[in-house]
Amino acid sequence: MPATAQQLVDEPRRALLFDLSNDERLSSNLHVTDWVFDRITSSSNNLALLKQRPYSVGVAFLPSSLSEDQREQVENLLNTDENLSWVALTNPANLENPEFRQLIYEHFYDYFSLPLNDSAHFRCALGHLHGMSKLRHTEDHLLQPVEEFHMVGSSKQFLGIFDQIRRVATVDAPVLIRGETGVGKEMIARAVHQRSRHRGGPFVAVNCGALPETLIHAELFGYEKGAFTGAYKRKIGRIEAAQNGTIFLDEIGDLPQQLQVYLLRFLEQKTIERLGGNQSLTSNARVIAATHVNLEQAVSDGRFREDLYYRLNVLSIEVPRLAQRDSDIELLARFFLHKFAKEQGSVVRGFTRQAVAAMQSYDWPGNVREMINRIRRALVMSENRMITPRDLGLAEIDARVEIEPLEQVRAHAEEVAVRSCLSQSMNNVSHAAKLLGVSRVTLYRMMDKYGIR
Ligand SMILES: Nc1ncnc2c1ncn2[C@@H]1O[C@H](COP(=O)(O)OP(=O)(O)OP(=O)(O)O)[C@@H](O)[C@H]1O
Known part of the structure; x- marks a missing residue:
C-alpha cells in the first residue's frame, strides 16, 4: 500500500x-x-x-x-x-x-x-x-488504477462502464456490447459473466466473422454423426457447450443470414438443433454479443435481421474509443508498462513527458490492443530507462507547450508593444505615448512596471 x-x-x-x-x-x-x-x-x-x-x-x-x-x-x-x-x-x-x-x-x-x-x-x-521518491508516491497515488474485473480505467466513461457491468450482470437478458476493435469488448463480456449467476458455468467465445458459413453453423450448433462428409462422430456445438454459462458471440454483425434465423430461434425458445439432427435440445446459456459495425445500418441495408437485432439489443453497453477516454490513456500505458517490464525483467521505468504527450494526442485506431503492442515493442526497442515517442513508434509532440494565464499573456503583449513603440520613436516618450494612444503618465507607469529605462 x-x-x-x-x-x-x-x-x-x-x-x-x-x-x-x-x-x-x-x-x-x-x-x-x-x-x-x-x-x-x-x-x-x-x-x-x-x-x-x-x-x-x-x-x-x-x-x-x-x-x-x-x-x-x-x-x-x-x-x-x-x-x-x-x-x-x-x-x-x-x-x-x-x-x-x-x-x-x-x-x-x-x-x-x-x-x-x-x-x-x-x-x-x-x-x-x-x-x-515523495513525488513518485504522490504520482503513483494519483495514477492508482481503478481496477475491477481486471480492467483498468478511471475516466468518467469507463467508470460508467463498470457501473453498467454490475447492472447487466444481475439479469439474464442478452447484452449487446458495441465498440471499435480492441476497446475491450470481450473483457467486458467476461466481466459480466463473472458477476452473473452463470459464473459457475463456462464462458465460451465464438468469433462469428472468422469462419465460413458452413463451419460456423457446425461450430455454433454442433452436428450429428454423418451430417455431412467427414462428420465421423457427433460434435457438441458451442451454444450447447455453454450450458449454465455464457456464450459470447463476437462480431455478431458478420453472422450469415441463415444462421441469424437459428440464433433467433435459440433466443426465443432456448432450443437448438444439431446439424443433421432432428431433436430439439435446450440450452440455458446466456448470450452476450459484440459488434464493431453499426448494426442499425446493417439492418437498414438488409444484412442483419431486424427481429434478431431487437432480441439482442435488450441491454447494451457502448464502449468509447481509447482516444476519447483521455485520463485512461496514461493510466493504461503505465499499467501495461509495469506489467510487461516486470514480466520481462526490464529496467525501463517509465515514459518521458514527450511520450505521454505523444500518446495523448495519438488517435489509437487499434485502441487498447494497439497500445499493448506498442508498449511491448517499446520495451524491446528502448535503450534507456524512459520510453520515448520514438520507441513507441509515435510522432513527437512538443510537451512543453503550456497554456499561460490570460493576465500573463496580456502583460507580455503590453510589454512588447511598449518596447517596440519606444524603439520606433527613438525613446521619445511623448511620441511613443501618442503611438500607443495613452498619456505620458501612463506610459511612464508601464515603463516602471516592466523595468524599461
Ligand atoms: N480497460 C482495460 N484494462 C486492461 N486491459 C484491457 C482493457 N481494455 C482492453 N484491455 C486489453 O486489450 C486487449 C483487447 O481487448 P478485447 O479483446 O477485449 O477487445 P475487443 O474489443 O473484444 O477486440 P475485438 O473487437 O478486436 O475482438 C486485451 O488484451 C485486453 O485484455
Missing part, C-alpha cells in the same frame, strides 16, 4: 546501505548529516529488511571487481523494490570497465567516487532522491 504524504514527511531519513566492499571500515566511516544508514552485506537478509521498512533511498558500496555472482546479487537487489532508488559508491578505476559502466547506467540514479571527499554533494544527491 503506498505511504501517505504525511507518513513520508514524518519518516526519518534512513537509507539502505548495501555493502559489497568487504571492508566494514568504509561504511562505518560514512557520515552524512541527517542520514542514518542500515547496513546489509549480502542479499540474503535483504528482503526481510526491505519488508520491515520501506526505504526510498539505497546506497551501494561496490567492490573493485564484481564476480558474476555478486553482479547477479546486486541486480536482484536493485530490482527488488521499484520504489527504491540507488546511488553507487565506487572506486573510479571501476568505471574503465564497460560492464561496470553499464550496471551503473542502468540501475543507479548517480554514482560517487571513493574516497568520498565531497560529502555535501553526496548528501544533496540523497536528499534529491528522497524528494523524488
Whole structure:
C-alpha cells in the first residue's frame, strides 16, 4: 500500500546501505548529516529488511571487481523494490570497465567516487532522491488504477462502464456490447459473466466473422454423426457447450443470414438443433454479443435481421474509443508498462513527458490492443530507462507547450508593444505615448512596471 504524504514527511531519513566492499571500515566511516544508514552485506537478509521498512533511498558500496555472482546479487537487489532508488559508491578505476559502466547506467540514479571527499554533494544527491521518491508516491497515488474485473480505467466513461457491468450482470437478458476493435469488448463480456449467476458455468467465445458459413453453423450448433462428409462422430456445438454459462458471440454483425434465423430461434425458445439432427435440445446459456459495425445500418441495408437485432439489443453497453477516454490513456500505458517490464525483467521505468504527450494526442485506431503492442515493442526497442515517442513508434509532440494565464499573456503583449513603440520613436516618450494612444503618465507607469529605462 503506498505511504501517505504525511507518513513520508514524518519518516526519518534512513537509507539502505548495501555493502559489497568487504571492508566494514568504509561504511562505518560514512557520515552524512541527517542520514542514518542500515547496513546489509549480502542479499540474503535483504528482503526481510526491505519488508520491515520501506526505504526510498539505497546506497551501494561496490567492490573493485564484481564476480558474476555478486553482479547477479546486486541486480536482484536493485530490482527488488521499484520504489527504491540507488546511488553507487565506487572506486573510479571501476568505471574503465564497460560492464561496470553499464550496471551503473542502468540501475543507479548517480554514482560517487571513493574516497568520498565531497560529502555535501553526496548528501544533496540523497536528499534529491528522497524528494523524488515523495513525488513518485504522490504520482503513483494519483495514477492508482481503478481496477475491477481486471480492467483498468478511471475516466468518467469507463467508470460508467463498470457501473453498467454490475447492472447487466444481475439479469439474464442478452447484452449487446458495441465498440471499435480492441476497446475491450470481450473483457467486458467476461466481466459480466463473472458477476452473473452463470459464473459457475463456462464462458465460451465464438468469433462469428472468422469462419465460413458452413463451419460456423457446425461450430455454433454442433452436428450429428454423418451430417455431412467427414462428420465421423457427433460434435457438441458451442451454444450447447455453454450450458449454465455464457456464450459470447463476437462480431455478431458478420453472422450469415441463415444462421441469424437459428440464433433467433435459440433466443426465443432456448432450443437448438444439431446439424443433421432432428431433436430439439435446450440450452440455458446466456448470450452476450459484440459488434464493431453499426448494426442499425446493417439492418437498414438488409444484412442483419431486424427481429434478431431487437432480441439482442435488450441491454447494451457502448464502449468509447481509447482516444476519447483521455485520463485512461496514461493510466493504461503505465499499467501495461509495469506489467510487461516486470514480466520481462526490464529496467525501463517509465515514459518521458514527450511520450505521454505523444500518446495523448495519438488517435489509437487499434485502441487498447494497439497500445499493448506498442508498449511491448517499446520495451524491446528502448535503450534507456524512459520510453520515448520514438520507441513507441509515435510522432513527437512538443510537451512543453503550456497554456499561460490570460493576465500573463496580456502583460507580455503590453510589454512588447511598449518596447517596440519606444524603439520606433527613438525613446521619445511623448511620441511613443501618442503611438500607443495613452498619456505620458501612463506610459511612464508601464515603463516602471516592466523595468524599461
Ligand atoms: N480497460 C482495460 N484494462 C486492461 N486491459 C484491457 C482493457 N481494455 C482492453 N484491455 C486489453 O486489450 C486487449 C483487447 O481487448 P478485447 O479483446 O477485449 O477487445 P475487443 O474489443 O473484444 O477486440 P475485438 O473487437 O478486436 O475482438 C486485451 O488484451 C485486453 O485484455
